[in-house]
Amino acid sequence: MLDIRVYGENALLVRIANPDGNHSVQSFVNLKQKLDNQKEHAALLSVVPGRYDLTIIYDQERTNETAVRSLIQKLWEESGLQKGNSRTLKIPVCYELKYGLDLIHVAEEHACTPKEIIKTHCSSIYQVELIGFLPGFPYLSSLEANLSTQRREVPRTYVPAGSIGLADEMCGIYPIDSPGGWKIIGRTPLKLIREKDNPPFLFRAGDRVQFYAIDERTFDLIEGERQNDYDFSKKHHE
Amino acid sequence: MSKLRIHIEKSGIYTTVVGTPNYDYMDYGVPVGGAMDQVSSALANRIIGLSEDTNLFEFTLIGPTLRFEGTAICALSGSEMNARLNDSPLKRFTPFWVQTGDILTLGKSSKGFRAYLAVSAKLSLTQKNFIARRLDKGEIIATSVVKTSLQDGVIESKLDLSNEIELLRGPEFTSLTDNQIEDLQKGSLVIAPTSNRMSYVFQTEILTPPTSFPSSAILPGCVQITPSGQLNVLMRDAQTTGGYPRIGVLTETSINRLAQKRPGETIQFRFLDEKAVTSSEAAERE
Numbered sequence: 001m002l003d004i005r006v007y008g009e010n011a012l013l014v015r016i017a018n019p020d021g022n023h024s025v026q027s028f029v030n031l032k033q034k035l036d037n038q039k040e041h042a043a044l045l046s047v048v049p050g051r052y053d054l055t056i057i058y059d060q061e062r063t064n065e066t067a068v069r070s071l072i073q074k075l076w077e078e079s080g081l082q083k084g085n086s087r088t089l090k091i092p093v094c095y096e097l098k099y100g101l102d103l104i105h106v107a108e109e110h111a112c113t114p115k116e117i118i119k120t121h122c123s124s125i126y127q128v129e130l131i132g133f134l135p136g137f138p139y140l141s142s143l144e145a146n147l148s149t150q151r152r153e154v155p156r157t158y159v160p161a162g163s164i165g166l167a168d169e170m171c172g173i174y175p176i177d178s179p180g181g182w183k184i185i186g187r188t189p190l191k192l193i194r195e196k197d198n199p200p201f202l203f204r205a206g207d208r209v210q211f212y213a214i215d216e217r218t219f220d221l222i223e224g225e226r227q228n229d230y231d232f233s234k235k236h237h238e
Numbered sequence: 239m240s241k242l243r244i245h246i247e248k249s250g251i252y253t254t255v256v257g258t259p260n261y262d263y264m265d266y267g268v269p270v271g272g273a274m275d276q277v278s279s280a281l282a283n284r285i286i287g288l289s290e291d292t293n294l295f296e297f298t299l300i301g302p303t304l305r306f307e308g309t310a311i312c313a314l315s316g317s318e319m320n321a322r323l324n325d326s327p328l329k330r331f332t333p334f335w336v337q338t339g340d341i342l343t344l345g346k347s348s349k350g351f352r353a354y355l356a357v358s359a360k361l362s363l364t365q366k367n368f369i370a371r372r373l374d375k376g377e378i379i380a381t382s383v384v385k386t387s388l389q390d391g392v393i394e395s396k397l398d399l400s401n402e403i404e405l406l407r408g409p410e411f412t413s414l415t416d417n418q419i420e421d422l423q424k425g426s427l428v429i430a431p432t433s434n435r436m437s438y439v440f441q442t443e444i445l446t447p448p449t450s451f452p453s454s455a456i457l458p459g460c461v462q463i464t465p466s467g468q469l470n471v472l473m474r475d476a477q478t479t480g481g482y483p484r485i486g487v488l489t490e491t492s493i494n495r496l497a498q499k500r501p502g503e504t505i506q507f508r509f510l511d512e513k514a515v516t517s518s519e520a521a522e523r524e
Binding site for chain 1: 261264265267268367453459479480487490
């Protein structure tokens, strides 16, 4: 059952009544893809995923609430429970303490060793639930990894681009240098902002992500590459 | 096509080049941006015969000093910044020519907060990491002039200076009690000094229980409330998702209106109708 409500003058907020986490993410990935395909034709401005909802913003001059509402309903009924298409990206992470600024604290918080944190982080599949906070910043969740972590009490004024952070039950990656309060466990040498691509961002909602550990030498190697034709479907040099 | 160079001799408080809100990458976390007061920006462009969504300068509180190399036609709208071209005072809402060597000086806003300068040239957005950034003293904007045709007759205009801010119920409107809704609309609220292109901030005495509310899209005009009673009215450069209850959403008219208010000024909130009540909520009541 979809719950569609008015949100401001030209948007609708869509929720699944009684959501169970994973089910709603996957169905929304699908619904978003279907809506995105009709964007031009249906005068939609944007389809923005939240953790458990979708916001659909439309062009008031070209369409209206009733038309958008029935489009959403129709697309949902056509394909509600089908799974959306997701890519799986393999993301190299250097967990050395030079980059994993809070790794030791995170290990202490979970009463285990840094190695075990890395193992857990690398052994589960994450999914991009939404993108927000900063341009291109993915919010990742995982069903398997139990790495629920408190935010830093005092946020850092500077977190370097590529840093992998944990906060609550989510994992995030900083696309640009920024202040931030997530606990940092490592860094990827991959560029999340990709000026030559359209859209110019590495991640999109619905992507699946598998992290793998690399050493400092490999980090430098990848960081030095042009990365334009980087193959995200496999590990570096695989 | 003839060239135009605009030198930033003095930067003012916050001078930037903006356009119309752009939703292309909102689902990738990019704020929609655009001129804070869309009514004024559209007007400045229209006065010199440009399409309403053309990029133009936005000035906040104190405007810059600009030196021109090349010839172009311009118009000012929005707040009154006591503009002068060389030594002559300029009227808002009236086209004027600039030539090589001309110096346009803007002062401090007396009526309103943000002024707009439309120029018959192709201006690129001033951005860093996809978000508006301020132009600094010494920067030079190199561009080319576009042809325009001035419209006949005077465009009548007045800046909207009402302090009534109208809002619709937001998705989490029900996190407020009836008394709190009344309180929110009863008094006037003071705009805090930290207000900017991202958000307008107000301190209230409305306390709500802390909730862990899952992140969801925020639109320009969203009114979020924090447990300590701080109201954030999110503006054009706000981040695209957030986790505080969204108790209301400003109308587009009220976003433009608020954009012309400065820190220290007071405003009054007024909820419009019950449009945002969901069908399921209505059903529950029956």
